[in-house]
Amino acid sequence: AQSVTQLGSHVSVSEGALVLLRCNYSSSVPPYLFWYVQYPNQGLQLLLKYTSAATLVKGINGFEAEFKKSETSFHLTKPSAHMSDAAEYFCAVSDRGGGFKTIFGAGTRLFVKA
Amino acid sequence: GAVVSQHPSRVICKSGTSVKIECRSLDFQATTMFWYRQFPKQSLMLMATSNEGSKATYEQGVEKDKFLINHASLTLSTLTVTSAHPEDSSFYICSAPRGGANEQFFGPGTRLTVL
Numbered sequence: 676a677q678s679v680t681q682l683g684s685h686v687s688v689s690e691g692a693l694v695l696l697r698c699n700y701s702s703s704v705p706p707y708l709f710w711y712v713q714y715p716n717q718g719l720q721l722l723l724k725y726t727s728a729a730t731l732v733k734g735i736n737g738f739e740a741e742f743k744k745s746e747t748s749f750h751l752t753k754p755s756a757h758m759s760d761a762a763e764y765f766c767a768v769s770d771r772g773g774g775f776k777t778i779f780g781a782g783t784r785l786f787v788k789a
Numbered sequence: 790g791a792v793v794s795q796h797p798s799r800v801i802c803k804s805g806t807s808v809k810i811e812c813r814s815l816d817f818q819a820t821t822m823f824w825y826r827q828f829p830k831q832s833l834m835l836m837a838t839s840n841e842g843s844k845a846t847y848e849q850g851v852e853k854d855k856f857l858i859n860h861a862s863l864t865l866s867t868l869t870v871t872s873a874h875p876e877d878s879s880f881y882i883c884s885a886p887r888g889g890a891n892e893q894f895f896g897p898g899t900r901l902t903v904l
Contacts, residue, residue, distance in 0.1 A: 707891045707892075709892070709893075711895075716880075716898065716900065717897055717898060718793075718795075718882055718884075718895035718896050718897045718898045719833075719882070719884075719893075719895040720895070721892060721893075721894075724892055765832060765833070767893075769891035770891075771891075775821055775823075775838075775886040775891050775893075776823070776835070776838065777823070777835075777884075777891065777893055778835070779832050779833045779835075780832060781831070781832045782831070782832045784830075
């Protein structure tokens with residue numbers, strides 16, 4: 676069965692500092708992988724997705740993530756945090772076999788300090 | 790980009806009443822939609838898969854008689870919370886997949902409060 680583990684329920688960084696949000700997945704075959712962002716009382720917005728084309732995936736708002744099969748990881752990074760990045764971030768995995776079902780990690784709340 | 794809407798965005802109801810939440814794909818057709826429940830400061834919990842033209846598939850532990858799902862058309866799925874109780878208060882989010890990589894497009898969510 677697929678699963679996603681996000682290390683750290685809360686991450687706090689200073690404005691301008693590197694953002695690193697960790698995600699490890701469990702799957703028998705390389706799945707589709709996603710990072711979504713959620714602002715308070717809103718739905719989720721896709722930041723980026725891994726579909727097997729390139730292991731380094733660039734997304735919106737300056738975020739990127741690298742797929743590392745050997746580590747079964749898909750960590751999210753941003754070189755310089757902005758106050759507007761404060762939100763909840765979810766890593767998600769979906770089976771390539773069809774069915775579209777997506778499993779979400781527990782989420783990481785990102786705090787950005789001025 | 791693909792847009793998914795939900796209605797209502799917020800609903801307050803009395804215990805024992807039923808509440809219907811609509812999820813619409815506005816600019817694409819979706820034979821499958823998903824319903825999630827999110828408790829405060831927690832992740833999304835998949836409740837069920839809504840299938841156009843057939844019965845919904847419920848996740849383990851989700852009461853199908855409590856949470857009725859109807860996929861009325863290729864652009865509309867509804868979730869009805871029957872005989873709502875305070876413990877049903879939550880944030881309900883729907884999504885619809887589009888594209889070849891299982892990307893989900895999410896509705897803005899519905900905040901249900903049962904008094």
